[in-house]
Amino acid sequence: MSHTPHELAEDFPEHAERMHDLKMSDPHFARLFDEYHTINRAIHRAETSVEPVEDRQSLRCARRACGSRTKSTLCSAVRRRSMHGA
Numbered sequence: 001m002s003h004t005p006h007e008l009a010e011d012f013p014e015h016a017e018r019m020h021d022l023k024m025s026d027p028h029f030a031r032l033f034d035e036y037h038t039i040n041r042a043i044h045r046a047e048t049s050v051e052p053v054e055d056r057q058s059l060r061c062a063r064r065a066c067g068s069r070t071k072s073t074l075c076s077a078v079r080r081r082s083m084h085g086a
Contacts, residue, residue: 006040006063008033008070015074022077029077032070039063 009016022029039062046053053059 006043008036008067011067012071012074015078018078018081019074022074026073026077029070029073032066032073036063036066036070039066 008019012019019029019033023033024030039059042051042053043056043059043063045051046056046059
């Protein structure tokens with residue numbers, strides 16, 4: 001098992017700039033992004049024994065759900081942008 005944080009920018013390197021733009025302009029995306037980051041850091045801290053956690057599996061499920069919502073929001077924004085020629 002890797003103890004490297006699972007960052008969104010690593011999942012979507014081609015959309016790193018768009019994610020930054022959305023964090024600045026879309027409060028919903030910014031909240032999702034921050035929520036994912038917070039959960040991800042908690043998992044990383046638990047896996048590296050920095051901070052014990054009772055139920056890592058619940059955190060992983062929360063990260064997966066939040067990641068899916070974030071991905072959906074990102075993909076919608078990318079589609080809208082490409083439809084408008086930006």
